[in-house]
Amino acid sequence: MKKLVILGGGESGVGTALLGKEKGYKVFVSDKGIIKNKYKEVLIHNEIEWEDETHTEDKILDADVVMKSPGIPDKVALVKQIREKGIKVVSEIEFASGFTSATMVGITGSNGKTTTASLTHHILKQELEVGLAGNIGDSFAKQVLKDDYPNYVLEISSFQLDDIIKFKPHIAIITNITPDHLDRYDYQFENYIRSKFRIAENQTKDDYLIYDADDEVITDHLKNHPVQSTLIPFSLKKTFENGVYLENDNIKLTIDNRQFIMPTANLKLEGKHNVKNAMAASTVAHLLKIRKQTIRESLENFQGVEHRLEQVLKINKVQYINDSKATNVNATYFALESMDAPTVWIVGGVDKGNNYEELFPFINEKVKAIICLGVDNEKLMNTFGSMVDVIIETQFMSEAVKIAYKVADSGDNVLLSPACASFDLFENYEDRGRQFKNAVRNL
Helix, strand or coil: CCEEEEECCCHHHHHHHHHHHHCCCEEEEEECCCCCHHHHHHHHHCCCEEEECCCCHHHHCCCCEEEECCCCCCCCHHHHHHHHCCCEEECHHHHHHCCCCCEEEEEECCCCHHHHHHHHHHHHCCCCCEEEEECCCCCHHHHHHHCCCCEEEEECCHHHHHCCCCCCCCEEEECCCCCCCHHHCCCCHHHHHHHHHHHHCCCCCCCEEEEECCCHHHHHHHHHCCCCCEEEEECCCCCCCCEEEEECCEEEEEECCEEEEEEHHHCCCCCHHHHHHHHHHHHHHHHCCCCHHHHHHHHHHCCCCCCCCEEEEEECCEEEEECCCCCCHHHHHHHHHCCCCCEEEEECCECCCCCCHHHHHHHHHHEEEEEEECCCCHHHHHHHCCCCCEEEEECCHHHHHHHHHHHCCCCCEEEECCCCECCCCCCCHHHHHHHHHHHHHCC
């Protein structure tokens, strides 16, 4: 009986444990932290051996294959030992994809992947049986076990791509690549770029890679490291024979002389970055033979993703916007770019080596006040202190929202777009976004 050891007892770990057991593996789940009760109950109910707050090394090093949670870096001593012993290390995406013959759409990128994945799934589900997994919702492994959909849309992080071997999506999307998570890649941007491009490494000419042709990081990498896939670029600036571009405020998609046209004015989601997300999603739908009318209607009624430029409430003609999912500078760039009124900006958290310079034009043009929300706001205060008249720091969401309420005038926006990770004051970005929404509702 093959032994499967799973490091990390979260959503992906427990999903993999269930699938592994069903496929005849002897499964052992080990977590250095505390496994949440809801996951413990699943493991106990399914008679799967587990431990938390420790790693029993001899049990782990006896594995035939190890599935490690995406949150565990390769630098960890135990992971090094596992690799030195020649034990195969895989991600959940790699493990689960071996047990399905479904058509897979894989979406990666520094920003926009959740929206693009959700939008793609929203269009496809009108006409196909399709699961949405990866970094979203129920784990891919659990869905392969329970639902076995014929199609999947997967939102995939670079950490999940780091541990693939054979994984191959039929259609891959790279939304964009900007410096992020560099602490996990020896502070080498090139390592992070390579990691993202692994989404295409097993593709053949019968598979597709859809990518942002306005992103120089992507286009340069493709020049120097060509892939086997059939390339479909999208752009707001260039035009293509085969690809997607803008013409007179219309999205124009052409693949093998088949065309799809949609006015950007009809898109439910606002902002230039969402035009790109719509381009990528409609390309997938077009490749999978979804009717044009269905694609149009879906783009017109898609509500967007929670915590991503989510309009919460309007109070005294001030619009409160939750963009808690903006955990890096590039995401906040898109948020500020789409602001069409004077904005009170709530920013801060765990800084991942952020360079805020690209935001300066928006600060001068659109931001009237800045509220720094973090344990350590020194860098934000130093960077933006001289650029706005009002800059205030706090460590409580409720207080940040009350200050914003006082500072904002009729017609303004209050935008939570932190540009940082959330782990100093909050559990995760969802917790941060929910606290913001509760604070706004309590005004």
